[in-house]
Amino acid sequence: MPVIIDTDPGIDDAIAILYALRNPALDVLALTTVAGNIGLDVTTRNAGRIAALAGVRVPVHPGAAAPLGRAARPETGIHGNDGLGGVAFPEPLQPASEEGAIAAMARLLATAPAGSVDLHCLGPLTNLALLLRSAPQAARRIGRVIAMGGAVEVAGNVGPKAEFNIAHDPEAAVEVLAAGLDLTLIPLDATRQLRADAACIAALRRGGAGPATAAADLIEAYFAATSGAESRPLHDPCVPLLACHEALFRIETYALGVDPATGALLPGPDRVRVAMGLEAGALHDHLRAGLEG
Template identity: 70%
Template structure:
């Protein structure tokens, strides 16, 4: 299989999720991103809902991207969904069409392995928008296939910032700290985007108006999703647009401040701590530039 050099072939691993949906809509519409598959995991809400939502997002975008259902629970603890933020449907009550096709499989790990083995080594990126359960299972089940991943970009963790599900813990890592520990120790080309960066990317009412003004269906859906995010805040800006940072960094690394840090995962708290695993970490970003890029990507 060949793809033009300027196009990144990507598997999106996700638990949609309001901000996941915005990230996926951006990726699906980007000329430089070829989404080979969307794999789902329990996280923001249960697996049946995240899988249905992935199909609904594809239906709204007018694409037939394969969806594969993955892990229904973390590796070492019970699921703790975030329905208070994302709503019972995971998408804040925003209207999306129903999926046009059923999930291609209920074996996300097998699907990821098959895609990696069907392409040359180091030609597939993995964008992780939720807990890292599926990737950890891939590392356990098929380490040779996992070694073929070109790079992993994941939203998760809090390094110097306070957490959002504890003093130092962030939802995606804390939901499945066992999986995160496996992934950090695997030696992959791994870039983490923690709360330190994602909290800097927010939207205001003028941005929502600009999204609506494009008249483009994905942009209008993103505007409605961000409006749903405003219900959870009293300020002039939305909650952080965490997950869109993943495809934004993939295509626009110049707008992020990336450093190397030695990190590990505290299994008990789910927090990131200083440790031996050297990974790339985005510790800041250019919010105005990224808002403009996101608007353009969603609106064209």
């Protein structure tokens, strides 16, 4: 599956990217970066560092440095000032591309057969909204969009009903949901069911592979940002896992909209496929196997 990964790494983004880059079922054409968990310069450098740890040369294209019409609000309390919880990663194997994310997306989509390239969105939807504005014909050539974001029937993580990725740029989310793309949304309802605990960390360390060990270190850094938790949700890895193992997710169709003030998902006019549940045990096995290569 040829894919573009749009990301703001980010601890759980890093685990998702390592899994995707190591998975022979996915052909990662590019990493495009966006400000979200931390500022654009750091997310762009982190994308290159993650690819270096995976031993993969993949182009990294910097995208939007701020949401549409509002200031960025980084989440350094969880991800740390370096975005990766202080976990050591190598330097990028190559510099970030001078071609921006939106231009790169448009080029890759225009030159590939229509519907053959998927887009995995691990962060705010700013870059996709900008692609829809500036190159709508290219955007229509996306095979499917799989995006981590939102909270449907559970509480949010940045407000009573708001989740970080959508709330960071709700205007972008409004435009993306209304665009009529083949969109599958993975909200907190599902991602909170895929949890990492001490047993998960130990299993990753037993694998011995660099990406698996790095994922264990990242999860430990994730725990360091909390107090008293016995497990932490693995939000972003659900995106490439769904791409490869959709049968392990329970998909429902919802009519949704986005509150442009808070980023909360509301009943609305846009029909969206939503992952509301998952088989955590089997997905943990697939995640570990992918990270071990």
